[in-house]
Amino acid sequence: MSLLKRLGGTSQPTDATTAPPITAVAPPLPTPPAPTGSPPSEPYLATAGAGIEDALAPVDEQRMLELSLWIVDRIQASLGAQTELKRSPETERQLQERFARIYQQANVNLGAEQVKQLFTMVCDELMGFGPIQHLLNDDTVSEVMVNGHQHVYIEQKGRLKLTNVRFANDEHVLKVIDRIIRPLGRRIDRKWPMVDARLPDGSRVNAVIPPCAIDGSTITIRKFAKNKLKVDDLIRFGSMTPEMAEFLRACVISRLNIVVAGGTGSGKTTLLNVLSNFIPEEERIVTIEDSAELQLAQDHVVRLESRPPEVDGSGRVTIRDLVINSLRMRPERIVIGECRGGETLDMLQAMNTGHDGSLTTLHANTPRDALARMETMTLMAGMDMPLKVIREQIASAIDVIVQQTRLEDGQRKVAYITEVQGMEGDTVVLQDIFKLEILGKAPDGKIQAELRPTGVRPRFTPRLEAHGFKLPPSIFGAQIPGKKNW
Numbered sequence: 067m068s069l070l071k072r073l074g075g076t077s078q079p080t081d082a083t084t085a086p087p088i089t090a091v092a093p094p095l096p097t098p099p100a101p102t103g104s105p106p107s108e109p110y111l112a113t114a115g116a117g118i119e120d121a122l123a124p125v126d127e128q129r130m131l132e133l134s135l136w137i138v139d140r141i142q143a144s145l146g147a148q149t150e151l152k153r154s155p156e157t158e159r160q161l162q163e164r165f166a167r168i169y170q171q172a173n174v175n176l177g178a179e180q181v182k183q184l185f186t187m188v189c190d191e192l193m194g195f196g197p198i199q200h201l202l203n204d205d206t207v208s209e210v211m212v213n214g215h216q217h218v219y220i221e222q223k224g225r226l227k228l229t230n231v232r233f234a235n236d237e238h239v240l241k242v243i244d245r246i247i248r249p250l251g252r253r254i255d256r257k258w259p260m261v262d263a264r265l266p267d268g269s270r271v272n273a274v275i276p277p278c279a280i281d282g283s284t285i286t287i288r289k290f291a292k293n294k295l296k297v298d299d300l301i302r303f304g305s306m307t308p309e310m311a312e313f314l315r316a317c318v319i320s321r322l323n324i325v326v327a328g329g330t331g332s333g334k335t336t337l338l339n340v341l342s343n344f345i346p347e348e349e350r351i352v353t354i355e356d357s358a359e360l361q362l363a364q365d366h367v368v369r370l371e372s373r374p375p376e377v378d379g380s381g382r383v384t385i386r387d388l389v390i391n392s393l394r395m396r397p398e399r400i401v402i403g404e405c406r407g408g409e410t411l412d413m414l415q416a417m418n419t420g421h422d423g424s425l426t427t428l429h430a431n432t433p434r435d436a437l438a439r440m441e442t443m444t445l446m447a448g449m450d451m452p453l454k455v456i457r458e459q460i461a462s463a464i465d466v467i468v469q470q471t472r473l474e475d476g477q478r479k480v481a482y483i484t485e486v487q488g489m490e491g492d493t494v495v496l497q498d499i500f501k502l503e504i505l506g507k508a509p510d511g512k513i514q515a516e517l518r519p520t521g522v523r524p525r526f527t528p529r530l531e532a533h534g535f536k537l538p539p540s541i542f543g544a545q546i547p548g549k550k551n552w
């Protein structure tokens with residue numbers, strides 16, 4: 067079988083969103099010059115395909131990597147260094163011819179599967195993000211983390227795993243970082259060795275290079291979930307009960323101000339997305355985010371996104387600027403992706419001055435911690451306000467804190483739905499309405515837990531009733547004789 071035939075059908079699914087955008091498409095490719103330098107030493111006996119299972123298997127792919135980069139060098143030399151390739155069936159076909167020619171010059175003998183894998187590696191190097199491209203193509207992978215050239219971790223089904231994906235060296239990692247950020251007009255160098263960027267598909271990328279990254283360049287990619295989880299998914303996964311979902315829907319429609327609290331990756335944005343989708347269709351929604359993650363089904367949505375500064379420090383638009391601006395946009399609902407600083411003060415003031423029904427998330431580990439965090443962030447606004455006044459603002463603005471948590475086995479759950487009842491003296495009074503009880507651990511390591519109502523009806527029940535929600539006492543855990551209490 068000819069090599070070209072063997073290569074037939076190796077085209078990776080074209081993912082226009084993860085492949086870097088084009089700056090130029092190569093015209094019909096000229097004949098490659100004879101290679102200089104010798105190919106890396108034989109034999110190339112890697113056994114894996116480029117699938118995720120293989121990426122996790124303990125095989126040494128070092129030699130395949132070296133060979134692929136050797137071929138890439140030669141293809142690039144034949145194209146001219148500045149040529150950027152756009153992934154398309156036509157480009158792949160043209161690359162196949164070149165690849166076949168150079169592969170033969172390498173004078174190695176690989177099996178059909180290895181040749182296919184090698185071609186995929188070469189394509190990923192030329193038209194994608196190199197060794198991590200197949201991880202980005204895999205929908206079951208939610209994050210990709212490169213810690214220097216030897217360690218690539220992924221998050222899959224909520225768990226962190228070390229893969230056997232490797233870069234050749236730190237320079238190789240730098241090259242991929244450059245491929246990621248250059249089309250976005252961003253820069254990174256020793257003077258400013260970190261960058262935040264968003265890929266065209268919505269995935270978020272952060273990179274840090276030496277001297278700040280001590281053990282080698284790092285890349286963190288939070289992949290954009292193409293299909294955000296829906297409320298039914300959260301119920302099915304056991305992240306919340308149907309009763310909790312019904313309660314939260316009533317809270318959103320009744321225009322309560324809700325804060326979703328949680329740690330990084332605990333599912334805050336996912337839950338905010340679910341809650342925002344409860345907002346009635348006829349209300350005008352303004353969303354404000356650092357990078358647009360929310361996917362709202364409603365039609366009447368205005369999406370705003372903050373903007374990082376230019377290299378000279380100018381042109382920055384913060385979340386806070388956008389929150390202040392949104393008040394002039396006749397919003398009926400303001401949804402803030404995450405409060406991280408002074409915008410908290412503006413949000414609280416908006417909530418207290420008629421913009422009720424607003425939603426946001428913040429980083430905190432318990433509902434009580436969420437209050438402390440809001441205090442600190444309000445102080446970051448730089449206004450000289452006494453703590454008691456800040457607390458009063460928080461207590462009167464926020465109605466509900468929904469605490470999202472990621473258990474050690476990777477499960478995401480709502481740990482608390484807590485009512486903010488008001489102030490007593492100097493203290494904000496919290497009352498849990500639903501709570502997660504940890505029961506133990508199964509032999510397979512899965513944590514056993516149960517979501518339960520606390521038996522307390524929230525004080526804002528009349529507000530829900532005013533919006534037509536007559537929630538039965540059983541939702542809140544009132545004992546009904548003869549009925550099992552969930």
Ligand SMILES: Nc1ncnc2c1ncn2[C@@H]1O[C@H](COP(=O)(O)OP(=O)(O)O)[C@@H](O)[C@H]1O
Nearest residue numbers: 208291303305329330331332333334335336478
């Ligand atoms: N309830 C859930 N069950 C399972 N996976 C979830 C759940 N909520 C979120 N996830 C997944 O966890 C990851 C992080 O979620 P995200 O909402 O972005 O977290 P955060 O905003 O807290 O950083 C995503 O991949 C998301 O799909």
Ligand SMILES: [Mg+2]
Nearest residue numbers: 334335336404
């Ligand atoms: Mg988030």
